[in-house]
Amino acid sequence: MSNALCGTCPNRDVGFCAHGIAERRFRIVRRGQLITAQNEPSQEVFVLCEGWAAQFMALADTRRQILGFLLPGDMLTPTGLVSDRIDCSVLALTDVQVNVSSRAAVATRFEREAWLQRIISESITEKLNETRRLLTIVAQGSAEERIAFLILHLSHRIKRRSVVREERYFFPLLQQHIADALGLTPVHVSRVLASFRARGWMQIYDGVLQILNRQELERIGSF
Amino acid sequence: MSNALCGTCPNRDVGFCAHGIAERRFRIVRRGQLITAQNEPSQEVFVLCEGWAAQFMALADTRRQILGFLLPGDMLTPTGLVSDRIDCSVLALTDVQVNVSSRAAVATRFEREAWLQRIISESITEKLNETRRLLTIVAQGSAEERIAFLILHLSHRIKRRSVVREERYFFPLLQQHIADALGLTPVHVSRVLASFRARGWMQIYDGVLQILNRQELERIGSF
DNA sequence: CGTAGAGTTGATCAAACTCAAGTATGGTGG
DNA sequence: CCACCATACTTGAGTTTGATCAACTCTACG
Numbered sequence: 001m002s003n004a005l006c007g008t009c010p011n012r013d014v015g016f017c018a019h020g021i022a023e024r025r026f027r028i029v030r031r032g033q034l035i036t037a038q039n040e041p042s043q044e045v046f047v048l049c050e051g052w053a054a055q056f057m058a059l060a061d062t063r064r065q066i067l068g069f070l071l072p073g074d075m076l077t078p079t080g081l082v083s084d085r086i087d088c089s090v091l092a093l094t095d096v097q098v099n100v101s102s103r104a105a106v107a108t109r110f111e112r113e114a115w116l117q118r119i120i121s122e123s124i125t126e127k128l129n130e131t132r133r134l135l136t137i138v139a140q141g142s143a144e145e146r147i148a149f150l151i152l153h154l155s156h157r158i159k160r161r162s163v164v165r166e167e168r169y170f171f172p173l174l175q176q177h178i179a180d181a182l183g184l185t186p187v188h189v190s191r192v193l194a195s196f197r198a199r200g201w202m203q204i205y206d207g208v209l210q211i212l213n214r215q216e217l218e219r220i221g222s223f
Numbered sequence: 224m225s226n227a228l229c230g231t232c233p234n235r236d237v238g239f240c241a242h243g244i245a246e247r248r249f250r251i252v253r254r255g256q257l258i259t260a261q262n263e264p265s266q267e268v269f270v271l272c273e274g275w276a277a278q279f280m281a282l283a284d285t286r287r288q289i290l291g292f293l294l295p296g297d298m299l300t301p302t303g304l305v306s307d308r309i310d311c312s313v314l315a316l317t318d319v320q321v322n323v324s325s326r327a328a329v330a331t332r333f334e335r336e337a338w339l340q341r342i343i344s345e346s347i348t349e350k351l352n353e354t355r356r357l358l359t360i361v362a363q364g365s366a367e368e369r370i371a372f373l374i375l376h377l378s379h380r381i382k383r384r385s386v387v388r389e390e391r392y393f394f395p396l397l398q399q400h401i402a403d404a405l406g407l408t409p410v411h412v413s414r415v416l417a418s419f420r421a422r423g424w425m426q427i428y429d430g431v432l433q434i435l436n437r438q439e440l441e442r443i444g445s446f
Numbered sequence: 447c448g449t450a451g452a453g454t455t456g457a458t459c460a461a462a463c464t465c466a467a468g469t470a471t472g473g474t475g476g
Numbered sequence: 477c478c479a480c481c482a483t484a485c486t487t488g489a490g491t492t493t494g495a496t497c498a499a500c501t502c503t504a505c506g
Contacts (some may be wrong), residue, residue, distance in 0.1 A: 079352070118305075461495085
């Protein structure tokens with residue numbers, strides 16, 4: 001359960017890494033590449049060690065829906081441990097390092113260690129709640145509301161994982177990704193972000209998000 | 224585990240009723256009433272015996288998002304067994320009969336019967352996949368695509384539960400409910416349904432949905 | 447340099463919303 | 477039994493939000 005690489009990992013106490021699920025195998029995936037592909041019955045379980053990724057469903061044409069963003073410490077497809085069918089892909093948004101464990105090995109541990117199954121259930125439940133909130137804001141909110149929501153949601157998740165100063169956050173998303181998550185076009189995302197910037201609410205520059213007026217963003221982007 | 228009322232229930236082999244989770248207590252809820260309310264820490268577990276219900280999140284103003292429709296045999300809030308926080312309400316769409324079990328009793332059985340926890344995990348995973356598909360069609364699809372998707376999705380679920388003849392389905396939803404599930408206005412739902420009717424694809428009359436051209440609906444409403 | 451990718455900005459367009467007035471239906475009380 | 481009302485649905489006219497199309501800038505990189 002101890003692990004040479006994980007031993008020095010800054011995320012060792014975060015997410016699934018904290019539960020000692022990981023084996024010692026790793027894989028590097030370049031920005032823009034798929035980590036797992038849709039409809040591919042997975043024999044492996046992945047935990048994200050470094051970098052960001054996005055889970056998405058592809059439609060018949062070029063449209064795609066980003067279902068959620070994955071940060072270091074997140075398990076890529078916890079549902080793969082419960083059901084065989086994985087119906088979404090995972091895309092590396094930055095260069096990424098993932099920890100690879102065999103599904104069979106994790107499944108075997110399930111039998112003996114009930115708390116482990118409980119952890120997975122809780123994680124899937126949290127994913128469900130997150131997805132419901134995203135659905136709600138996408139279905140009910142304007143473009144401004146959706147974008148404010150996403151910015152706040154991500155800043156919150158980053159804050160839980162690392163120390164944040166002066167409301168400045170590591171933020172590798174392209175406007176294209178924001179658009180794919182919220183059901184908007186990149187062009188319109190650009191316009192809304194420009195207007196938030198002009199109002200002095202926030203800015204994204206060179207991969208860094210800076211929140212300048214959280215209160216106004218929350219007024220727009222909360223339920 | 225045997226149960227006087229459940230013994231004659233037409234849904235006894237369907238959903239959670241088939242797993243003998245239920246106790247002998249029941250509750251009747253009238254159409255339009257809430258079965259459970261948001262942010263109310265539930266000490267009870269409900270299984271829907273009869274009628275339809277809808278799970279929804281309410282926003283600050285009058286907007287609401289329907290997260291999913293519940294049919295006989297469905298457990299109202301399986302996530303309530305995993306985490307304490309329930310953040311959505313359940314509304315009775317018809318007069319409804321629910322089976323009430325104490326959460327503590329079910330939790331105790333979890334300890335001893337691992338398969339039961341597995342059933343719940345699978346059910347939550349399925350809910351997650353369903354929600355992801357809804358999110359995808361709501362974010363990426365036109366009003367016609369969304370409505371065709373929902374009609375097909377519901378007809379499929381009904382078919383799994385009961386014998387269906389001539390593509391006629393019990394369908395108690397109001398246009399308002401379709402609108403709340405898909406992020407549309409009732410007015411626009413009315414227009415789209417009228418156009419589907421005019422094209423001879425489907426009709427809803429007096430609580431009965433009739434699908435007249437499934438192929439065309441699938442062309443529009445599938446991924 | 448030259449090219450590709452990301453973002454910006456303007457002009458035009460279409461899908462869906464809003465507002466409003468109407469019909470059809472069922473239930474209720476006189 | 478009928479008059480009245482509330483609720484669901486329909487339909488029309490005008491408006492708004494966000495999409496589409498296109499041109500342009502900026503940066504990184506070979």
